Amino acid sequence: MSSNPPPPKPSRPNLANSSPRRRNNSEQALPAKPYELIPFPKQPPCLKRPAGHDKYLPDRLHGTLFLTLTVQTALHVSTGVVVMGSDIGNNRIPLIKTMVQNPDQKLTIQGSSLKGCVRSVYEAVTRSCICKTKAKKLQIPDKYSECTPEPKKGRLDVCPACQIFGALNWQGLIEFQDAVCQSTGFATGFMPSLYRPRPDQRRAYFRQGKVAGRKFYYHTIRAIDRGQNQGIPVQTAAKEYIFTTALHFKNLTAEELGTLFIVLGQDPQYPIALKVGGGKPIGMGTMTVQVTAIDCIKGQNLRDRYVAYQSPDSTQLTGDVLQQLMQQHIQTAHASAFVEKPQLDALLEVLRYPTDREPPTGMY
Amino acid sequence: MHKRLVNHCTIELSLIPDGPILIKSGKEGADPTKPDMEFVETYHQDGRTIYLPGSSLKGAIRAHAERIVRSIGSDSKPTNPNLLWANDPLNDNYDYLKDRKDKQKKLSPPEIHLHSSFTDRLFGNTSIASRLRIEDAYPTDRTQLKLEERNGVAIDRVFGSVAVGPFNYQVCTGGEFKTKIHLKNFTLAQLGLIGLVLRDLNDGWFGLGFTKSRGLGTVRVQYEQAIVQYPACVLNSENQISLLGHSNLSWNHTTLLGVGAFLEESERDRYGFPKDDRLDTPVSAEAMPLGFGVQLTWHGNTVTDLFERSVKAWKKVVMSGATS
Numbered sequence: 292m293s294s295n296p297p298p299p300k301p302s303r304p305n306l307a308n309s310s311p312r313r314r315n316n317s318e319q320a321l322p323a324k325p326y327e328l329i330p331f332p333k334q335p336p337c338l339k340r341p342a343g344h345d346k347y348l349p350d351r352l353h354g355t356l357f358l359t360l361t362v363q364t365a366l367h368v369s370t371g372v373v374v375m376g377s378d379i380g381n382n383r384i385p386l387i388k389t390m391v392q393n394p395d396q397k398l399t400i401q402g403s404s405l406k407g408c409v410r411s412v413y414e415a416v417t418r419s420c421i422c423k424t425k426a427k428k429l430q431i432p433d434k435y436s437e438c439t440p441e442p443k444k445g446r447l448d449v450c451p452a453c454q455i456f457g458a459l460n461w462q463g464l465i466e467f468q469d470a471v472c473q474s475t476g477f478a479t480g481f482m483p484s485l486y487r488p489r490p491d492q493r494r495a496y497f498r499q500g501k502v503a504g505r506k507f508y509y510h511t512i513r514a515i516d517r518g519q520n521q522g523i524p525v526q527t528a529a530k531e532y533i534f535t536t537a538l539h540f541k542n543l544t545a546e547e548l549g550t551l552f553i554v555l556g557q558d559p560q561y562p563i564a565l566k567v568g569g570g571k572p573i574g575m576g577t578m579t580v581q582v583t584a585i586d587c588i589k590g591q592n593l594r595d596r597y598v599a600y601q602s603p604d605s606t607q608l609t610g611d612v613l614q615q616l617m618q619q620h621i622q623t624a625h626a627s628a629f630v631e632k633p634q635l636d637a638l639l640e641v642l643r644y645p646t647d648r649e650p651p652t653g654m655y
Numbered sequence: 656m657h658k659r660l661v662n663h664c665t666i667e668l669s670l671i672p673d674g675p676i677l678i679k680s681g682k683e684g685a686d687p688t689k690p691d692m693e694f695v696e697t698y699h700q701d702g703r704t705i706y707l708p709g710s711s712l713k714g715a716i717r718a719h720a721e722r723i724v725r726s727i728g729s730d731s732k733p734t735n736p737n738l739l740w741a742n743d744p745l746n747d748n749y750d751y752l753k754d755r756k757d758k759q760k761k762l763s764p765p766e767i768h769l770h771s772s773f774t775d776r777l778f779g780n781t782s783i784a785s786r787l788r789i790e791d792a793y794p795t796d797r798t799q800l801k802l803e804e805r806n807g808v809a810i811d812r813v814f815g816s817v818a819v820g821p822f823n824y825q826v827c828t829g830g831e832f833k834t835k836i837h838l839k840n841f842t843l844a845q846l847g848l849i850g851l852v853l854r855d856l857n858d859g860w861f862g863l864g865f866t867k868s869r870g871l872g873t874v875r876v877q878y879e880q881a882i883v884q885y886p887a888c889v890l891n892s893e894n895q896i897s898l899l900g901h902s903n904l905s906w907n908h909t910t911l912l913g914v915g916a917f918l919e920e921s922e923r924d925r926y927g928f929p930k931d932d933r934l935d936t937p938v939s940a941e942a943m944p945l946g947f948g949v950q951l952t953w954h955g956n957t958v959t960d961l962f963e964r965s966v967k968a969w970k971k972v973v974m975s976g977a978t979s
Contacts, residue, residue, distance in 0.1 A: 326815065344718075345743065346725035355859070371806035371821055393674075394801050394829045402674075402870020403807050411812060423809040423818040457868055466862065469674050469870045488814040496813060506815040539859060571815070597727050598973050600850060600959070600966040602858075 325511070325572045325651050327641045328495065328504035329415050332631045335434035336418045338448035341455075342542035344462055347593055352548055353541040354587035354606070358555070360400075360470055360534040360565070363577040363644065364514045365480045365527045368404045368568035379526065384479060388525045393469070398477050398528050400567065402467035405536065408567045409467075410456045412554045412642070415505045416635045419452035424502070426490075432501045451629070455540075455547055464543060465551075470536035478529035482570050483515070483522035507641045508566055511574035511650040525569070534578075549624030553635070555580045556644075558621045561635060564644035574650035582617060584609045656768060656840055656926050657784055660886055661917040664838040664846060666958065667879035668853070670707065670792055670863075675805065675826035675871050678711050678864040690804045692824035692865070699793045705800065707792035707832050711863060716789070717778045719852050719861045724773050727973055732772070737927055739972055741774040752782050765925040773972075777845045786841055787849070792834035801829030826871065833879070843913040843932050847969030850962025878958035885912060885940075886948040896940055896949050906933065908940045911951065911964060929972070934964050 347353050370391050376384030391399040414422065422437045438449040438458045449458050457463025488506075490496045497503055528534070540548070556563045556579065568576040586607045588596055596602050608616060624630050680695045694705040721741040728739030732751055751770050754760040761767065767782045779785030794800050808820035838846060853876050855861060862872025890908060891897045897905035898917060906912065913932030915923050923930065937960070938951045953961045 328813075344722065346722055346730060349726075369806075371823070372804075391803075391805070401805065401807075402868075403866070406869045407810055411810070414812065421812050424811050424813045425816075425818050426811075426813050463868050466868050467870055468859075468873065488811075488816050490814055502813045505812045508815070537859070594727050594973075597723050597851060598966070598970040600847075600854060600963040602854075 322651055324495075325574075326506050326508045327637070328506055329634055329637050329641070330504040331421075331432055331435060332418045332634060334418060336420050336438075336450035338438070338450060339454060340447045341440075341449055341453070341461060342464060344464075344541070348542050349590050349593065351542045351544060352587055352589050353543075353593065354539075354585060356538040356540070356551075356582055357584040357586075358470075358536050358538060359581045359583050360536065360578045361581070362528045362530055362532040362534070363564065363579055364511065365478070365516075365529055365570075365575050366400075366532070366568050366578065367480060367482065367525045367527045367570055367575060368400050369525070373523070376524070379477075381479065384524050386523065387479065388482065388523055390477065390526045390528070391469075392477075393471055395475065397475055398472040398526075398532070398534075400470040400534055400536075402469050402536075404567060405470060405565075406456065406465075406467040408565050409551075409554055410452060411505065412507075412563075412565075412638065413456065413550060414450075414452040415507070415638055416554065416630050417451040417550060418631060419450040421502070421505070422453065422458070426502045430497065430500065430502050451547075451550075455543065455551075464541050466539040468537050468539075470534035472528060473533045473535060478527045480514070480525050480527035480529075480575075481516050481522055482525045482575075483573060485570070485572060507638065508571035509641055509648055510564055510566065510577045510644045510646045511648045512646060513650060514570060514574035515650045515652070527575075535583075545620050546624040546627045546629040549620035549622070550630055552582070552617045552621050553624060553630060555582065557582055557617050561639050562644060563639060563642035566642065572651065577644060579644060582613065585613055585616065587616070656765075656914070656928075661840055661914055662912055663884045663886065664841060664881065665884075666836040666838075666849075666853075666881045668834060668836070668958075669795065669877040669879060670712075670832045670834065671875040671877060672827055672829060673859070673873045673875045675803070675828045676707075676862075676864055676874065677824055677826045677866065677871055678705075678707055679824075690823040690825045692822070694802070694825050694827060697791075700797075702797060704794055704797050705802070705827060706794070707834070707863065709789045709791045709834070712792060712834065713778070713787070713789045715861060715863050716787075716849070716852050716856075717774065719855060720777070720848055721774045723848065723851060723855075728773070732770075736769050737975070740772050742772040742780075744775065744780060747780075749780065749782065752780075765922075769925070769927040773848075777841075777848070786839055786845065788837040788839075790835045790837075792832035795831045795833050799830045800827060802827055824865070831877075840914045842915060842929055843911065843934060843965045843968030844929065844972040846913075847962065847965035847967070850959075850966055851969070854962070878953075878956060880955065881953040881958045881961050882950055883911060883952075883961075884943060884948055884950040885917075886943070887917070888949045889947065890940060890942055890949055907935070909936050909938060909951075910934070910940075911936045911961070913968065929968075932968065934968060936961070936964060 370389045373386050373388050376387050393399045420438050421435050438453040440447050440449050440461045455464045565578045566576050567578050588606050678695050680693045696705050724741035752767050777786050803826050805826050806821050806823045809818045811818035857876040859873045864872050887899050888896050894908050895905040911934045915928035915932035940949045940951050943950050
């Protein structure tokens with residue numbers, strides 16, 4: 292077993308040595324990029340003190356969301372480990388990049404992959420900081436640099452995303468679990484060699500010296516499997532594979548929960564899907580979300596939960612009641628202007644699903 | 656009140672990883688085949704093994720117990736010392752445990768107990784010892800443990816490439832860790848609160864260890880048995896539990912007794928223990944080894960019955976706070 296081997300290096304037009312003029316020409320000659328940069332809101336992040344974990348606040352929401360994720364285009368969430376095909380029961384493949392499997396040999400999406408995916412969309416549709424980037428400090432728009440709360444110094448104000456997903460020194464309010472596939476087994480796909488973003492050569496990443504926005508890849512009708520010669524076989528979850536997971540939350544306000552529902556694609560006005568794992572440029576990783584049940588408590592229900600050993604089952608909602616509750620919270624989120632409409636509209640164009648977009652062919 | 660022992664409860668339980676867990680060792684070992692972040696290890700039963708340290712378990716249990724008390728009680732000291740409240744032990748200067756006139760002087764032990772918060776009475780503070788003791792959780796069978804390596808990267812929000820990482824960490828996804836929780840001189844409400852905390856741990860309302868927000872730390876709680884002992888009692892000729900040296904104090908042989916039941920009224924009030932702290936159970940008492948002491952045993956899943964009953968005592972404490 293070897294870890295992180297260098298990918299094969301195919302020949303590629305060497306943009307680095309070309310003159311600026313030629314570089315522009317070659318950029319124009321290339322097909323359209325399979326991603327967009329969603330610009331930042333006009334106003335700076337609205338910082339607030341997060342709710343914290345010390346108690347369940349009576350006027351906030353606590354509970355669990357039960358999710359079903361359906362794979363729409365082949366999904367590969369890499370472990371970073373390449374093994375021989377014989378190690379995972381396929382003797383015809385010499386080397387393959389693996390996905391996480393649980394002790395029952397069921398494919399698993401790490402909680403961290405899901406959290407990152409959901410968080411990045413949540414950041415884009417609210418006035419939140421750019422929490423993880425290698426862009427230089429001067430290139431980051433004013434007040435958009437990463438939140439750095441210092442509880443010991445009493446500095447606790449953070450952006451909306453950091454309030455619920457956490458920041459360095461401050462624990463978030465949402466806990467993701469691994470999503471486990473309902474069926475055993477896996478498919479094998481192919482991942483062509485993908486390239487680094489080259490921000491030094493592609494000017495579109497910047498506008499007036501500042502980063503132009505957050506990068507999101509389009510969904511496509513399918514993923515390309517064998518478009519390129521160079522690449523590596525990958526263990527994948529094929530179309531229609533179903534994963535289930537639960538998402539635990541505490542101390543959320545109605546608009547925070549509503550925004551989370553929007554991000555999970557539960558708003559009929561904004562039918563968006565998640566883009567998870569590797570191979571995003573070639574159309575991989577599209578997943579639609581269904582909220583199957585919610586266990587949500589607040590106020591008196593909270594008190595009831597903590598004065599009896601057998602928790603009342605009636606707090607779990609499904610079906611129409613669940614749909615009504617979700618739409619109610621979504622409306623609260625829209626009405627409170629917690630969600631930035633221009634950003635959400637722009638994001639809808641990128642993450643809309645179903646789509647009729649074809650995956651890019653050749654080198655983009 | 657630690658000067659004598661009136662009741663003692665031992666809850667034996669197994670913690671079974673429900674997904675990956677990692678209690679990080681904090682130090683990076685010299686073994687180059689291991690990930691950057693390793694599980695804590697120790698020597699146990701002639702071999703090196705990962706384990707869940709008691710301190711990690713107690714911290715998580717205490718934090719959740721405090722969270723429950725603050726949510727349905729108060730998070731600051733109420734004027735009535737018998738009301739339910741939890742302090743913030745990390746930022747409390749404990750001025751209320753010092754003499755009003757002379758701040759250098761501490762109050763008497765019963766007063767310290769009376770003025771401490773509900774959770775401090777159970778888990779201890781710098782002035783009173785903890786009533787609860789929890790053992791390290793060791794794997795029941797080392798060969799059943801499943802250890803894996805996981806990787807993580809932070810994706811750059813602007814460029815879509817790797818912003819931080821890759822970093823790798825060790826997780827345990829299978830096996831069973833056995834531990835014991837000991838409670839001495841407990842009130843039934845305290846036992847009830849522990850029951851609620853363990854219920855929530857089993858339900859995934861809080862986790863253990865590293866990276867709780869992204870998939871790690873959830874466990875299932877499986878009860879092996881619970882033993883409640885009254886070391887200063889014997890079973891008398893009428894098959895009743897009676898306190899040695901106090902011929903007038905005896906109870907039915909199926910009675911669950913909190914600390915308050917054993918004390919004289921004056922002493923009980925000085926410490927603030929509840930009156931009539933007893934409940935009926937379906938379990939009957941039997942003599943402890945060597946003929947001294949009485950014990951009640953709950954086996955396997957019937958341990959939840961013990962908790963269900965003691966939560967009723969807990970409810971009484973909560974409700975008395977709500978009415979006054």
